[in-house]
Amino acid sequence: MKVPARGxxxxxxxxxxxxxxxxxxxxxxxxxVSWESIRATLGLGRPARNKIFPVIAxxxxxxxxxxxxxxxxxxPGDILEPEEVADYPxxxxxxxxxxxxxxxxxxxxxxxxxxxxxxxxxxxxTPLDRRTYLVAKAVAVAAMLGLVTLLPPVLMLxxxxxxxxxxxxxxxxxxxxxxxxxxxxxxxxxxxxxxxxASSLTDRRAFAAIGIVLLLFxxxxxxxxxxxxxxxxxxxxxxxxxxxPFELVFRIxxxxxxxxxxxxxxxxxxxxVWTIGGIAVVWWRYSKLVIxx
Amino acid sequence: MAFPSxxxxxxxxxxxxxxxxxxxxxxxxxxxxxxxxVLGLLTPTAGSISVLGLDPTQSGAELxxxxxxxxxxNVFPDDLRxxxxxxxxxxxxxxxxxxxxxxxxDSLYLVGxxxxxxxxxxxxxxxxxxxxxxxxxxxxxxxxxxxxxxxDGLDPVQRDEMLxxxxxxxxxxGIDVMLxxxxxxxxxxxxxHVVALAEGRLVAQGSMVxxxxxxxxxxxxxxxxxxxxxxxxxxAARLVAAGAGVRRNGATLSIVGFxxxxxxxxxxxxxxxxxxxxxxxGRHRRSLDDIFADDSVTSGAERGSP
Numbered sequence: 001m002k003v004p005a006r007g008x009x010x011x012x013x014x015x016x017x018x019x020x021x022x023x024x025x026x027x028x029x030x031x032x033v034s035w036e037s038i039r040a041t042l043g044l045g046r047p048a049r050n051k052i053f054p055v056i057a058x059x060x061x062x063x064x065x066x067x068x069x070x071x072x073x074x075x076p077g078d079i080l081e082p083e084e085v086a087d088y089p090x091x092x093x094x095x096x097x098x099x100x101x102x103x104x105x106x107x108x109x110x111x112x113x114x115x116x117x118x119x120x121x122x123x124x125x126t127p128l129d130r131r132t133y134l135v136a137k138a139v140a141v142a143a144m145l146g147l148v149t150l151l152p153p154v155l156m157l158x159x160x161x162x163x164x165x166x167x168x169x170x171x172x173x174x175x176x177x178x179x180x181x182x183x184x185x186x187x188x189x190x191x192x193x194x195x196x197x198a199s200s201l202t203d204r205r206a207f208a209a210i211g212i213v214l215l216l217f218x219x220x221x222x223x224x225x226x227x228x229x230x231x232x233x234x235x236x237x238x239x240x241x242x243x244x245p246f247e248l249v250f251r252i253x254x255x256x257x258x259x260x261x262x263x264x265x266x267x268x269x270x271x272x273v274w275t276i277g278g279i280a281v282v283w284w285r286y287s288k289l290v291i292x293x
Numbered sequence: 294m295a296f297p298s299x300x301x302x303x304x305x306x307x308x309x310x311x312x313x314x315x316x317x318x319x320x321x322x323x324x325x326x327x328x329x330x331v332l333g334l335l336t337p338t339a340g341s342i343s344v345l346g347l348d349p350t351q352s353g354a355e356l357x358x359x360x361x362x363x364x365x366x367n368v369f370p371d372d373l374r375x376x377x378x379x380x381x382x383x384x385x386x387x388x389x390x391x392x393x394x395x396x397x398x399d400s401l402y403l404v405g406x407x408x409x410x411x412x413x414x415x416x417x418x419x420x421x422x423x424x425x426x427x428x429x430x431x432x433x434x435x436x437x438x439x440x441x442x443x444x445d446g447l448d449p450v451q452r453d454e455m456l457x458x459x460x461x462x463x464x465x466x467g468i469d470v471m472l473x474x475x476x477x478x479x480x481x482x483x484x485x486h487v488v489a490l491a492e493g494r495l496v497a498q499g500s501m502v503x504x505x506x507x508x509x510x511x512x513x514x515x516x517x518x519x520x521x522x523x524x525x526x527x528x529a530a531r532l533v534a535a536g537a538g539v540r541r542n543g544a545t546l547s548i549v550g551f552x553x554x555x556x557x558x559x560x561x562x563x564x565x566x567x568x569x570x571x572x573x574x575g576r577h578r579r580s581l582d583d584i585f586a587d588d589s590v591t592s593g594a595e596r597g598s599p
Contacts, residue, residue, distance in 0.1 A: 015399055015402065015403065016396075016399040016400060016402070016403040016431070016466065017399070018434055018466060018467075019388065019392065019396065019433070019434035020434075021388075021389070021392065022389065023358060023386070023387030023388065024387045024388075024389070025354070025358070025387055026354050028384070028385075028387055029384075029385045029386070029387065032381065032384040032385045033385060036381050040370070045373070045374070045377055046372045046373070047372060047413075050372060113370065117369055117370050117371075118364060118366045118369060119369070119370065121334070121364055121366070122362070122364065122382060122429075123385065124332075124334055125332050125334065125357055125360070125362035125364075126357055126358070126382065126385045126386050127353075127354035127355070127357050127358045127385070127386070127387065128354070128357075128385065129333075129353055129354065132354075290335075291329075291334050
């Protein structure tokens with residue numbers, strides 16, 4: 001047996017020691033909080049019961065894309081009718097349930113939980129302040145919503161392209177991808193702002209979720225009542241938060257959409273007002289919060 | 294600091310050196326408000342504050358990266374494992390992921406939770422949660438840790454262990470500690486310095502040696518003699534007549550008013566003249582209880598004055 005020479009021996013000190021290395025600062029804190037919020041929402045690192053709801057929502061969001069790709073694979077391109085598969089803006093009509101579920105799930109989990117379980121005070125004792133904390137949370141909510149608004153159409157684009165049913169030429173393909181990305185960002189931004197605003201107003205996750213769902217279902221009814229019942233201008237449609245982001249997607253793809261009587265600028269303004277309004281409510285609420293411990 | 298309905302920490306002027314500093318006072322004294330100001334969670338409505346040479350209102354992010362905080366509140370995400378909780382907060386404090394991982398384990402081992410580190414926080418006892426709070430406070434290697442009631446909810450054995458770890462963190466790793474508590478005995482035991490608050494006012498500040506270790510006069514315990522029941526009263530009367538302040542508790546007299554040597558002479562003379570017998574005579578070590586007792590007398594008198 002070879003005995004190591006005395007000079008080779010080392011004492012490797014274990015245990016708590018001082019650290020004088022690099023620190024990532026505020027940007028690293030935002031990144032870490034965003035990622036941990038995403039993990040919490042998806043139930044990663046948590047018991048299995050926490051994964052059920054997000055998995056259902058993701059399945060609902062991706063299943064139509066898989067089905068349409070399957071149809072494109074099984075039916076030869078020369079006999080496949082365009083109406084037999086969804087176009088990109090029309091795809092959102094198939095996954096609206098998943099989007100509503102995600103909007104009602106994500107923001108309450110990401111925002112309300114921190115206020116209830118004391119993590120907000122913990123985060124504000126780190127390099128984060130209220131503004132950067134909300135930025136981290138907004139990134140998490142928008143990224144989670146992007147999981148169901150952005151990636152399924154991208155998956156569909158890739159599937160169609162592999163089956164030679166996608167856009168012709170690289171330029172057209174990139175343009176389509178750009179429109180998909182823009183659409184996903186538009187929907188995610190509007191719904192993230194609105195759902196965060198609802199979540200900032202209550203300390204109960206269930207109340208926040210119900211509030212978000214009510215908002216998404218009540219505003220189209222209210223818009224219809226104003227336009228058809230009270231005979232007001234069709235431009236009142238902009239108050240319909242469950243329609244405006246998807247109407248904007250049609251316009252991004254050059255489609256007149258479901259409400260051609262609305263000018264594109266009105267649709268865009270409606271989305272901006274909802275997005276900025278949601279952000280304003282969240283900021284107002286958090287700037288008033290007294291966090292003493 | 295002014296809240297909508299009250300003023301807290303009005304006119305407070307405090308200087309806290311390194312070491313272990315105790316922030317003492319009853320509930321509502323202003324301890325948590327002071328901690329929140331130190332962390333930059335609250336902005337003072339008047340005056341200024343400097344922590345580790347930085348202004349929390351101006352350099353909050355930079356400052357908070359150098360401070361570890363253990364809140365009083367004992368509610369954390371129940372589903373999260375202790376290790377993930379500590380690792381995540383170390384990352385938020387700026388540590389690279391690999392470093393945060395290893396330091397999360399090291400910190401949990403240091404507080405005695407090495408074998409329990411993968412348990413969910415919701416399944417842990419109050420004592421274990423208090424240790425987790427301490428572990429996350431030190432994991433990112435701060436210059437200062439601020440612990441709000443770190444022994445709250447602990448039994449005497451757990452409290453001793455927690456206090457020992459806190460002292461160890463300061464002595465072995467040079468991390469300054471500011472801890473709040475309403476248990477004066479534990480502050481006397483572990484703190485080098487103390488800041489005493491009552492109803493938002495500063496009652497006393499300084500080193501424990503200056504405050505609690507200083508002489509509080511002398512204490513004279515007499516033997517109660519059956520056939521001379523007035524001997525204790527007689528001694529007390531002689532001391533008062535000589536100009537000393539006397540507080541009587543049974544056969545024990547606490548005597549103040551002169552230098553200790555003069556008090557010893559005066560006490561010995563009074564006992565000899567009255568024919569009483571001494572059971573014990575010694576210096577009275579002033580405690581934080583005495584400081585608060587003195588303040589309550591003073592502030593009560595102030596409140597009572599027109």
